[in-house]
Amino acid sequence: MDVIAAETAVLEAEGLTKHFPLPASGRELLGGHARVVHAVDEVTLTLHRGRVTALVGESGSGKSTVARLLAHLQHRTDGSVRLHGQEVKVRGGRKLRAYCRSVQLIFQDPFASLNPVHTVRYTLSRALRVHGHAGRSRAELDQALTDLLGRVRLTPAEQYLAKFPHELSGGQRQRVAIARALAAQPEVLLADEPVSMLDVSIRLGVLNLLRDLKEQLHLAVLYITHDIASARYFADETLVMYAGRMVEGGPSETVTQHPAHPYTRLLINSAPDPERLGTGFGEYDEDGELTEEEDLGEPPSLVTPPTGCRFHPRCPHVMERCSTETPPRFEVPDPDGAPTTQWAACWLYANEEASAA
Numbered sequence: 001m002d003v004i005a006a007e008t009a010v011l012e013a014e015g016l017t018k019h020f021p022l023p024a025s026g027r028e029l030l031g032g033h034a035r036v037v038h039a040v041d042e043v044t045l046t047l048h049r050g051r052v053t054a055l056v057g058e059s060g061s062g063k064s065t066v067a068r069l070l071a072h073l074q075h076r077t078d079g080s081v082r083l084h085g086q087e088v089k090v091r092g093g094r095k096l097r098a099y100c101r102s103v104q105l106i107f108q109d110p111f112a113s114l115n116p117v118h119t120v121r122y123t124l125s126r127a128l129r130v131h132g133h134a135g136r137s138r139a140e141l142d143q144a145l146t147d148l149l150g151r152v153r154l155t156p157a158e159q160y161l162a163k164f165p166h167e168l169s170g171g172q173r174q175r176v177a178i179a180r181a182l183a184a185q186p187e188v189l190l191a192d193e194p195v196s197m198l199d200v201s202i203r204l205g206v207l208n209l210l211r212d213l214k215e216q217l218h219l220a221v222l223y224i225t226h227d228i229a230s231a232r233y234f235a236d237e238t239l240v241m242y243a244g245r246m247v248e249g250g251p252s253e254t255v256t257q258h259p260a261h262p263y264t265r266l267l268i269n270s271a272p273d274p275e276r277l278g279t280g281f282g283e284y285d286e287d288g289e290l291t292e293e294e295d296l297g298e299p300p301s302l303v304t305p306p307t308g309c310r311f312h313p314r315c316p317h318v319m320e321r322c323s324t325e326t327p328p329r330f331e332v333p334d335p336d337g338a339p340t341t342q343w344a345a346c347w348l349y350a351n352e353e354a355s356a357a
């Protein structure tokens with residue numbers, strides 16, 4: 001079947017790693033041991049044209065850092081990033097600028113990401129000019145602005161162009177932020193929790209908009225969320241992160257309905273109502289956080305992460321090797337023997353793969 005692999009790979013990351021140095025104490029300086037936060041370790045992923053890939057995990061699991069590394073807002077410690085097979089260097093001059101046009105990031109908080117002193121017209125005109133899509137006349141610029149606002153369904157455009165961010169609703173602001181990203185005519189959208197700060201009632205509209213854009217413009221979308229239920233609804237493929245490492249991946253339907261990794265199972269059981277995975281979204285409290293039914297427990301320290309599998313101290317299926325050896329990705333066999341693209345970085349599947357081989 002491999003529908004996912006049949007799609008064109010646009011953006012690929014391999015072994016992506018980010019360690020943030022911590023201020024060293026005197027003794028550490030003398031001993032030459034600087035401590036680091038292992039925010040992201042050896043993350044490998046591929047984004048495909050016309051597909052949404054969800055990156056799911058608890059707060060602090062490293063999702064936003066992955067997005068920032070892919071957007072080149074932060075330098076990676078290790079690993080490589082390729083756009084259409086071409087490696088993108090950290091200091092890449094013209095090539096890096098072209099990459100940054102192709103790979104656009106949408107932030108969680110549209111209010112913070114839009115300059116409050118600028119109108120929608122100014123914000124979008126500037127983005128069009130920066131990326132060379134403003135046309136050669138006022139009429140062409142106006143047409144480009146109308147097209148952009150039409151794409152994000154803010155119509156008629158004249159009703160929005162003169163507005164400042166504070167005069168728009170949260171959903172309208174996020175649509176303007178999306179329009180600004182589209183002004184670059186990108187191939188990849190990195191959407192970091194794009195709806196988690198919006199009212200529950202308007203989240204679906206914004207997700208549907210992103211899905212339509214993916215279909216109309218054949219965008220590759222990375223959808224970062226802590227709500228695995230919305231990943232099932234919105235994403236073609238789902239990847240799960242735990243404590244800086246990727247632990248499971250595959251078609252969203254399979255990962256959410258037949259989770260393989262013990263952590264993914266815990267994540268699903270901790271969602272407010274597992275039945276909701278069938279219908280859409282989890283419940284949120286006043287702070288926009290998912291309310292949890294089953295306690296997820298404390299994530300481990302990322303300064304001294306557990307050896308072997310990082311989930312092993314909390315895993316109900318822990319085996320001896322889990323605390324010493326980091327599990328690679330193992331294919332998760334389909335119960336009916338059908339071809340599958342689901343994988344789990346878990347020693348539970350080591351034997352099954354060996355016996356399948």
Ligand SMILES: Nc1ncnc2c1ncn2[C@@H]1O[C@H](COP(=O)(O)OP(=O)(O)OP(=O)(O)O)[C@@H](O)[C@H]1O
Pocket residue numbers: 020037038039057058059060061062063064065066226302
């Ligand atoms: N600039 C930084 N310096 C030091 N540590 C950092 C820095 N940025 C992030 N971290 C740490 O890296 C880890 C991963 O953070 P990240 O923001 O990527 O997680 P996340 O999964 O996106 O969480 P959230 O959903 O809360 O945004 C966290 O432990 C965080 O404290």
